[in-house]
Amino acid sequence: MGGGGLRLNMNALDYLILALYFVTVLGVGFAARRAIRTSVDFFLSGRSLPAWVTGLAFVSANLGALEIIGMAANGAQYGIMTVHYYWIGAVPAMVFLGIVMMPFYYGSKVRSVPEYLRLRFNRPTHLLNAISFAVAQVLIAGVNLYALALIMQALLGWPLWFAIIVGAVIVLAYITVGGLSGAIYNEVLQFFVIIAGLVPITVIGLVKVGGVSGLMDAVRDSRLGEAGLHAWEGTGSTGNPLGAHWLGIVFGLGFVLSFGYWTTNFAEVQRALSARNMSAARRTPIIAAYPKLLIPAVTVIPGLIALVTVKGLGADEGDLVYNNAIPLLMRDLLPNGVLGIAVTGLVASFMAGMAANVSGFNTVFTYDIWQAYFRRDLPDEHYVKVGRIATVGAVVIGIGTAFIAAGFSNIMNYIQALFSVFNAPLFGTFIIGMFWRRMTPLAGFWSLLSGTVVATATYLLYKGGVISFNSDLEESFWGAGLAFATVAVVAAIVTPLTRPKTDDQLTGLVYGLSDTTLADDSLAGDTAWYRSPVLLGVVAVILAALFYIPVF
Numbered sequence: 001m002g003g004g005g006l007r008l009n010m011n012a013l014d015y016l017i018l019a020l021y022f023v024t025v026l027g028v029g030f031a032a033r034r035a036i037r038t039s040v041d042f043f044l045s046g047r048s049l050p051a052w053v054t055g056l057a058f059v060s061a062n063l064g065a066l067e068i069i070g071m072a073a074n075g076a077q078y079g080i081m082t083v084h085y086y087w088i089g090a091v092p093a094m095v096f097l098g099i100v101m102m103p104f105y106y107g108s109k110v111r112s113v114p115e116y117l118r119l120r121f122n123r124p125t126h127l128l129n130a131i132s133f134a135v136a137q138v139l140i141a142g143v144n145l146y147a148l149a150l151i152m153q154a155l156l157g158w159p160l161w162f163a164i165i166v167g168a169v170i171v172l173a174y175i176t177v178g179g180l181s182g183a184i185y186n187e188v189l190q191f192f193v194i195i196a197g198l199v200p201i202t203v204i205g206l207v208k209v210g211g212v213s214g215l216m217d218a219v220r221d222s223r224l225g226e227a228g229l230h231a232w233e234g235t236g237s238t239g240n241p242l243g244a245h246w247l248g249i250v251f252g253l254g255f256v257l258s259f260g261y262w263t264t265n266f267a268e269v270q271r272a273l274s275a276r277n278m279s280a281a282r283r284t285p286i287i288a289a290y291p292k293l294l295i296p297a298v299t300v301i302p303g304l305i306a307l308v309t310v311k312g313l314g315a316d317e318g319d320l321v322y323n324n325a326i327p328l329l330m331r332d333l334l335p336n337g338v339l340g341i342a343v344t345g346l347v348a349s350f351m352a353g354m355a356a357n358v359s360g361f362n363t364v365f366t367y368d369i370w371q372a373y374f375r376r377d378l379p380d381e382h383y384v385k386v387g388r389i390a391t392v393g394a395v396v397i398g399i400g401t402a403f404i405a406a407g408f409s410n411i412m413n414y415i416q417a418l419f420s421v422f423n424a425p426l427f428g429t430f431i432i433g434m435f436w437r438r439m440t441p442l443a444g445f446w447s448l449l450s451g452t453v454v455a456t457a458t459y460l461l462y463k464g465g466v467i468s469f470n471s472d473l474e475e476s477f478w479g480a481g482l483a484f485a486t487v488a489v490v491a492a493i494v495t496p497l498t499r500p501k502t503d504d505q506l507t508g509l510v511y512g513l514s515d516t517t518l519a520d521d522s523l524a525g526d527t528a529w530y531r532s533p534v535l536l537g538v539v540a541v542i543l544a545a546l547f548y549i550p551v552f
Helices: 012-033 039-047 051-062 065-087 091-107 113-120 123-156 160-209 211-220 225-229 246-264 266-273 278-294 296-309 322-333 338-373 380-405 411-435 441-463 472-497 533-551
Strands: none
Touching: 012 160, 012 338, 039 160, 039 266, 039 338, 039 380, 051 160, 051 266, 051 278, 051 338, 065 123, 065 225, 065 246, 065 278, 065 296, 065 322, 065 338, 065 411, 065 533, 091 113, 091 246, 091 266, 091 278, 091 533, 113 123, 113 266, 113 338, 113 411, 113 441, 123 160, 123 322, 123 338, 123 380, 123 411, 123 441, 160 211, 160 266, 160 296, 160 322, 160 338, 160 380, 211 225, 211 296, 246 266, 246 411, 246 472, 266 278, 266 338, 278 296, 278 533, 296 322, 322 338, 338 380, 411 441, 411 472, 441 472
8 A cells, every 4th residue: 555544535426325325314314294284293203103213223323433443443442341331331231221211211202311310300401411411412413424524534535624614514414304203214314324334344454364363363363363353352351452450340340320411311212212112112222222232243343353454553643543454444445336335325424423412402492491481381383493493503513512522532431531520420210210209309409419410520530640540541441430339429418308299290201100090001012922022131131241242
């Protein structure tokens, strides 16, 4: 390979594939527009979608570029240990969301996660969560945009600002026009496009290094050594590539960070809320868990291939940073035509991630901030209009926050830090409030606030050099764990001193007080044994455990 850094030799065919994709995405947005009559249509697809659609959208919304670029970067940097983010750090929490938590979300007919907190606790808790969620969404949308622009700049030679604006405008167009349905149907399309783009990289890469056994030998000879091929070996201490103890992996990642992300992240939960009935809503995250089990094959394995085939990968700056593992493989391995599909897959992944953030933001802003605190009882059209304006606002702010993300060398570490600050305290407040009905409204507010403050302080003290951890990721595991512990302690102290809500006020919102008026809304066929959320969920968790055996 001569110089020229990362630039790909895209030809007319490749550009045609990319252009066709853009046209299709906009077409889906305009087609979805015809179904929008009310605000529930715009923000929740009229709660009418089948489980396989919401399930694929659920996994696709998470399969943003961060996931693909970030997990391949982690594969190159930490080796096989990256699979923890999937098999212990995602699947159990997705199954828990489907079996245990969706009945509360879907059954209470809430339109968002903050709205659940308003019903369970009080308005201050609701407002605190609505604001922190809105801030987190525009920060994460910015990360997606920045990553997209970086790829476009490196691969196609587009200037950074131009790439940021093109990506933003297309996402803006199909959500403003088609609402959540526009986002969800595009996410289903994007799921297949992303996989079609990643499979050739994995297959051609494995052929190049001599198959799986050739890859394993090459990893043993790399700077990761034998440790790069094991998930759990060496986690009795922090002397492993991830620098994490098994306790940190199980409690910090497997419990607090992953349950915090999957069960309370409205950008994901919103996809399940748009399902057509309770059974479909519960199956949504569980159906998504099955593709999630297999995604390491097209993210972690390419990361390992990049580690052993790209000379000098892992530089602090320039073209050879870990984040460029996938783009470098595209440059080195793919012929034209296939290259166009891979670039389109990457672009699709950024858009899926950003669309999830933007559609989550516009719903929470409209329902939980605007309608709840500014303009109450206005006609429905008003809220659809506000939703569209909020979409534009989110994208404009996202363009701004894209430049904040530019200051981080590994964007995955930045995103994990955001999760430990925003999601971990929310999850703690949520799960304790859901299972301990005595927990009072004031305890909810102070727990959420103090947990957020502790997680933020842990991050700032680490960045300021006051406290030290082995890696940025270890800091986010600890920050999340401390936030969760703080929430539990504050809830235990404040609850006995303040007044709880009555059982009548908590019906359908907490464990053990179910709403008996909930009609059985299952459609014919939903009762078939193979559609049982519990059965599907248990099988997914068993598979996740079995997948660990070869790489233990």
